Amino acid sequence: MHVEIKTNSVKPLRLTFGHLARRFGDKQATRYQEATYDLQPSVNFHYKPLWDPEFDMYDRRRTAIVMKDWYALKDPRQYYYGSYTIARAKWQEAQERQIEFLEKRGLLLNLPVETREAITFSLVTLRHYEWGANTNNAHMSAYGWGAAITQATMMNCMDRLGIAQHLSKIGLLIDGNTGKSLVTAKRFWMDAPEWQGMRREMENMFVTRDWFELFVAQNLVADGLVYPLFYQQLDSQMAALDGSFLSLIADFPLRWYDECGKWVDSVIKVAAAESEENQKLLSAWIAKWRAVHAAALTTIAARVMGEHAGQAVANVLDVFDARIKKLGLARGSL
Amino acid sequence: MSNENQTPAKKLTLKENYALMTRDLGWETSYQPMDEVFRYLKFEGIKIHDWEKWEDPFRLTMDAYWKYQGEKERKLYAIMDAFQQNNGQFNVTDVRYIQALKVFIQGFSLIEYTSHRGFNIMSRELAGVGPRIAAEMQALDELRHTQTQIHTLSQYNRYFAGMEEFPYMFDRTWYLSIPKSFFEDAVTGGPFEFIVAISFALEYLLTNLVFMPWMSGAAYNGDMATVTFGFSAQSDEARHMTLGLEIVKFLLEQDPANVPLVQKWIDKWFWRGYRVLALVSAMMDYMLPKRVMPWCEAFEIYFEQNGGALFADLARYGIRMPKHYEVAIKEKGRISHELWSIFYQYRDAAGFHPWLPSEEEMDWFSEKYPDTFDKLYRPRYEYWRQLEKEGRPFINSNLPQLCQICQWPMLFSEPDDPTQTCYRETEYKEEKFHFCSDGCKDIFCDEPEKYVNAWLPVHQIYQGNCLLEGVDPTAPGFNPLAEALKYMGIKPGIDGGSLSASADAHNWEAWTGRPHNSHEGMVTEPAAKAA
Amino acid sequence: MNATSSQPVFIALQTNNDTLSLIEAILFDNPQATLEEYPAMVRIVAPGRLVVRRESVEERIGRSFDLREIQLNTISIAGEVDETEDEFTLCWKL
Numbered sequence: 001m002h003v004e005i006k007t008n009s010v011k012p013l014r015l016t017f018g019h020l021a022r023r024f025g026d027k028q029a030t031r032y033q034e035a036t037y038d039l040q041p042s043v044n045f046h047y048k049p050l051w052d053p054e055f056d057m058y059d060r061r062r063t064a065i066v067m068k069d070w071y072a073l074k075d076p077r078q079y080y081y082g083s084y085t086i087a088r089a090k091w092q093e094a095q096e097r098q099i100e101f102l103e104k105r106g107l108l109l110n111l112p113v114e115t116r117e118a119i120t121f122s123l124v125t126l127r128h129y130e131w132g133a134n135t136n137n138a139h140m141s142a143y144g145w146g147a148a149i150t151q152a153t154m155m156n157c158m159d160r161l162g163i164a165q166h167l168s169k170i171g172l173l174i175d176g177n178t179g180k181s182l183v184t185a186k187r188f189w190m191d192a193p194e195w196q197g198m199r200r201e202m203e204n205m206f207v208t209r210d211w212f213e214l215f216v217a218q219n220l221v222a223d224g225l226v227y228p229l230f231y232q233q234l235d236s237q238m239a240a241l242d243g244s245f246l247s248l249i250a251d252f253p254l255r256w257y258d259e260c261g262k263w264v265d266s267v268i269k270v271a272a273a274e275s276e277e278n279q280k281l282l283s284a285w286i287a288k289w290r291a292v293h294a295a296a297l298t299t300i301a302a303r304v305m306g307e308h309a310g311q312a313v314a315n316v317l318d319v320f321d322a323r324i325k326k327l328g329l330a331r332g333s334l
Numbered sequence: 335m336s337n338e339n340q341t342p343a344k345k346l347t348l349k350e351n352y353a354l355m356t357r358d359l360g361w362e363t364s365y366q367p368m369d370e371v372f373r374y375l376k377f378e379g380i381k382i383h384d385w386e387k388w389e390d391p392f393r394l395t396m397d398a399y400w401k402y403q404g405e406k407e408r409k410l411y412a413i414m415d416a417f418q419q420n421n422g423q424f425n426v427t428d429v430r431y432i433q434a435l436k437v438f439i440q441g442f443s444l445i446e447y448t449s450h451r452g453f454n455i456m457s458r459e460l461a462g463v464g465p466r467i468a469a470e471m472q473a474l475d476e477l478r479h480t481q482t483q484i485h486t487l488s489q490y491n492r493y494f495a496g497m498e499e500f501p502y503m504f505d506r507t508w509y510l511s512i513p514k515s516f517f518e519d520a521v522t523g524g525p526f527e528f529i530v531a532i533s534f535a536l537e538y539l540l541t542n543l544v545f546m547p548w549m550s551g552a553a554y555n556g557d558m559a560t561v562t563f564g565f566s567a568q569s570d571e572a573r574h575m576t577l578g579l580e581i582v583k584f585l586l587e588q589d590p591a592n593v594p595l596v597q598k599w600i601d602k603w604f605w606r607g608y609r610v611l612a613l614v615s616a617m618m619d620y621m622l623p624k625r626v627m628p629w630c631e632a633f634e635i636y637f638e639q640n641g642g643a644l645f646a647d648l649a650r651y652g653i654r655m656p657k658h659y660e661v662a663i664k665e666k667g668r669i670s671h672e673l674w675s676i677f678y679q680y681r682d683a684a685g686f687h688p689w690l691p692s693e694e695e696m697d698w699f700s701e702k703y704p705d706t707f708d709k710l711y712r713p714r715y716e717y718w719r720q721l722e723k724e725g726r727p728f729i730n731s732n733l734p735q736l737c738q739i740c741q742w743p744m745l746f747s748e749p750d751d752p753t754q755t756c757y758r759e760t761e762y763k764e765e766k767f768h769f770c771s772d773g774c775k776d777i778f779c780d781e782p783e784k785y786v787n788a789w790l791p792v793h794q795i796y797q798g799n800c801l802l803e804g805v806d807p808t809a810p811g812f813n814p815l816a817e818a819l820k821y822m823g824i825k826p827g828i829d830g831g832s833l834s835a836s837a838d839a840h841n842w843e844a845w846t847g848r849p850h851n852s853h854e855g856m857v858t859e860p861a862a863k864a865a
Numbered sequence: 866m867n868a869t870s871s872q873p874v875f876i877a878l879q880t881n882n883d884t885l886s887l888i889e890a891i892l893f894d895n896p897q898a899t900l901e902e903y904p905a906m907v908r909i910v911a912p913g914r915l916v917v918r919r920e921s922v923e924e925r926i927g928r929s930f931d932l933r934e935i936q937l938n939t940i941s942i943a944g945e946v947d948e949t950e951d952e953f954t955l956c957w958k959l
Binding site: 010012013014015016017018019021029031034035038039040041042043044045046047048049050051057058080081082085086088089090091092093095096103106109127128131134135138139141142143147150151154155157158161162164165168169172173176177178179182183186189190199200203204206207 | 343344345346350354355356357358359360361363364365366370371373374377395396397399400401403404405407408410411421424444447448450451454455457458459463466467470471473474477478480481482484485488491492493494495497498499500501502504505506511514515518519521522523524525784785787788789794841845
C-alpha cells in the first residue's frame with residue numbers, strides 16, 4: 001500500500017513529548033533526551049518492598065544528597081543504549097585487533113617468567129577489583145533515583161564487567177589459555193597481604209548503603225587513584241623493562257577511564273553546585289574514602305613498584321587533589 | 335633469568351572461554367559478613383548451596399554483547415531514520431492501528447523501565463557471578479526496549495493524540511495501574527520471586543503471545559518501524575527466556591525445599607501475567623485492522639502447546655501446570671470481547687479512541703469464535719451500533735469496581751457461565767476486598783498485608799487523592815470525575831472519546847485522503863480534505 | 866511420559882536476506898521440522914529436537930558463520946538451549 005501524500009504540507013501537531021517540551025520547549029528532542037528525562041516512575045507506588053519496607057521501591061531518601069531535579073545529573077556523553085553499545089562495539093573492535101596482535105606473536109606468553117608473574121600479581125588480580133566495582137555500580141543502579149544517573153551507572157556496571165574480562169584475557173595470554181594465572185590472581189586477591197587493604201575497602205564499599213556515597217567512594221575516589229596508579233605509573237615502569245606492547249594492555253582501561261571521568265566529574269560538579277549541604281557531604285565522603293583508599297594503595301604500590309612507590313603514589317594523589325579542587329570541593333584530607 | 339619458550343596457547347571453545355573469563359570473579363567476603371553484602375537472599379526461604387552450579391547457556395562475554403547488540407542497534411536506527419524521513423506514520427492501514435500504539439507507549443514502555451530496575455536489583459543482590467551477569471545484561475536490554483519504543487513512537491506522537499504525556503499517565507491513569515501494579519508487585523517481592531515472576535512466568539510462558547502474533551500484525555498493517563523494534567527487542571527476549579528456564583531449573587535442583595516455593599510463584603505469576611496480557615487480547619483482536627490470528631488461536635499455540643511442552647519437561651522436578659490455567663483456557667473465547675466492551679463503555683475516560691467493530695470484523699469474529707461470538711457478543715455490538723445510528727450512543731459513567739489484585743474492572747465472566755460476571759470477595763481485618771477471579775483472590779489471601787496497600791485508582795478518586803494541585807473539591811460545580819481525568823493526564827474529547835469524532839480521525843482523513851477506518855468509510859466531507 | 870520427548874520445540878526468525886539461507890539450512894538439517902509463515906517472520910517447529918548446524922549455514926552463505934549471529938534475527942525459541950561452536954540445539958530433556 002502506498003499512498004500519495006503531500007507530506008511536506010502536513011505540519012506535525014507537536015514536535016516532542018509534553019515532559020520534554022516543558023523542559024526544553026516544543027522542539028524536536030534529541031534521542032538522548034527522549035531516552036532519559038522523566039522516565040522513572042515517581043509517584044503512586046503500590047506496594048512496600050518486602051526486602052525494605054521502610055522505603056518505596058524508588059525512593060529519594062536512599063541517599064543523603066538532595067536534588068531539586070535529579071535529571072540535572074545528565075551524562076555529558078549523552079549515552080542512551082544505542083549510542084552506548086555502538087560506541088563500545090567500536091572500541092571493542094580496535095581492542096580485538098590489539099589482542100590478536102599479542103596473541104599471534106605469543107608476546108605475553110614468551111615474556112620472562114618474572115614479568116609474567118608481575119603482570120599476574122598487579123594487573124590480572126585487578127579483575128576482582130573490577131568485579132567489585134561492577135557490584136557497586138549495580139547498587140547505584142538498583143537504588144538510585146532518576147534515569148539520568150541510573151542508566152549511566154548501569155552502563156558503568158557493564159563496562160566494569162568488560163574490563164574484568166579484558167584483564168582475564170590478559171591472564172589467558174600469559175598462561176597460554178590454561179587459566180592458571182586466574183587461579184593465582186584470585187589467591188593474591190584473597191590472601192596476599194599487600195592486596196588485603198584493597199579487598200577490605202572493597203568489602204567496606206559493599207556494605208555502604210547510601211548509593212551516592214558509594215558513587216563517590218568507587219567511581220570518584222577509588223577509580224581516581226587505582227587507574228592512574230596501575231595503568232599509568234606502573235605501566236610506564238613496566239614498559240621501560242619489557243617493551244611498549246604492555247601499553248596495549250592498558251589502552252582499553254585508560255581510554256575508558258578518560259571517557260568515564262568526564263561523566264563522574266560532571267555528576268559531582270552538578271550535585272555540589274546544588275547546595276552547601278551537598279557540598280559538605282561530598283567533601284566529607286571524599287575525605288573519608290581518600291584516606292582509606294590511599295592507605296590501601298600505598299601498601300600494594302610498595303610491593304609492585306619498590307623504591308618508586310612513594311613517588312608514584314604521591315603523583316597520583318597530587319593529580320587527584322587537583323581534580324577535586326577543580327570540582328569546587330575541599331581538598332579532601334581528614 | 336628464565337625465558338623458556340612456553341607451549342603454544344591451546345584453542346578455547348566458547349564454553350571454556352566464557353568459563354575462564356568469568357570464573358571466580360566473585361569471592362567469599364571476609365572483612366564484611368556475606369549476609370551483610372547480600373542481604374536479601376534468605377528471607378524468602380529459598381536455599382542455594384552452590385551458585386557455581388549455575389550454567390548460562392548463552393555464555394555471552396561483554397565483548398560479544400557489545401558487538402551483537404551494537405549491530406542490532408545500527409540496523410534498528412537506520413530503519414527508524416528512514417521511517418521518519420518518509421513519514422511512515424501515514425503508511426499504516428488506518429488510524430485504528432495507531433490507537434494500539436498509544437496503548438503500547440502508555441502501558442508497555444515504562445513497564446520495561448520497571449523491569450530494567452528489577453534486573454538492576456538482581457545484578458546487585460544475587461550472589462552468583464553467572465546469574466548476576468545474565469541479570470546485568472537483561473537489565474540493560476530492558477532499558478533498550480524502553481528507549482527504542484520511545485524513539486520509534488516519537489514520530490507518531492508528533493501527529494496523533496494520546497502519546498505526549500505517557501510518563502505522566504503511567505503513574506496516574508486508571509487502566510495503566512494494571513501493568514504498573516503488576517511490575518511493581520514483582521520488583522517489591524524478593525529477588526527469587528522476582529526472577530521466577532518475570533524471567534520465567536512472564537518471559538518464558540507468556541511474552542510469545544505479545545510479540546509474535548502482535549508484532550507480525552504490525553508488519554501486516556504497514557508499520558515497519560514498530561515491527562522492527564518489536565522483533566529486535568524480541569531477539570533479546572530469546573536470551574531472557576532462556577535465563578527464565580535456567581533459573582527455575584537451578585532453583586529446583588538446588589534443594590527440594592525450593593520446589594513448593596517455586597510452584598507457588600509459578601501459580602501466582604502465571605495468573606498475574608495472564609491478567610495483564612488480557613490487554614493484548616483486545617489489541618490483537620480489535621486494534622489490528624488487518625489481523626494475523628485471533629487471540630484464542632495464539633493462546634492455543636503459545637500457551638496450551640508450548641506451555642504444555644514446558645511443563646511436561648518440568649514434571650520431573652515435581653512441578654505441575656500453574657493453578658487456574660484451566661480457567662484461562664475457558665476464557666480464551668471471551669476475554670478480548672469482554673475487555674473491548676469495557677473500553678468502549680468507558681471510552682471518554684480512555685487515553686485512546688475505542689470504536690465498535692464493523693460488519694466485516696464481526697463476521698471474522700463469528701468465524702474465529704464460533705462458540706461464543708454470535709451468541710454472546712454480536713447482539714450487544716449490534717444494539718450499540720443501533721444506538722450510535724440513532725445518535726444516542728451508549729456510555730457508562732459509573733465508576734467501575736476494581737479487582738484488588740489485577741486492578742481490572744470486574745469484567746470477566748464466571749468460568750462456567752459466560753453470561754454472569756465473576757465476583758469474589760474476602761474479609762481482612764474487618765474490611766471487605768473484591769476480586770475478579772479465584773486466581774486473584776488466592777493471591778490476596780496468601781499475602782494480604784502486601785495487597786491492602788495497592789493504589790487502586792477508583793478508591794483513590796473516592797478518597798479525593800486524584801486532584802491536581804490547587805483544585806478545590808468544595809468549590810461550586812466541582813466535578814470529581816472530570817477533575818480525576820485531568821489528574822490522570824487525559825484531556826477529555828482529545829485523548830479519549832469515540833474514534834469517528836476524534837481529531838485523529840479527522841486529521842488522518844485530511845492528511846492521507848483515506849478513511850480513518852477502512853471498513854467504515856470517511857467521516858469527513860471531501861471539503862475537509864482541503865482544510 | 867516418554868524417555869525422549871517429542872514435545873514441540875521451535876525457533877522463530879525474522880524474514881530478511883540474512884535468514885534466507887539460515888532457514889534453508891535448518892529445514893535441510895531437520896527433516897521433521899515444519900515451516901509456518903507469517904508476515905515478516907517464520908516459525909520452524911519440530912518434535913522434540915531442532916538443530917542449527919554451522920557448516921550447513923556456511924555452505925549456503927559462502928563465508929564463515931558464528932552461530933551467535935543467529936541472535937541478530939531470532940524472535941523467539943522454545944526448548945532448552947545448548948550452544949557449541951558447531952551446533953545450536955533446542956530440545957526437551959525428557
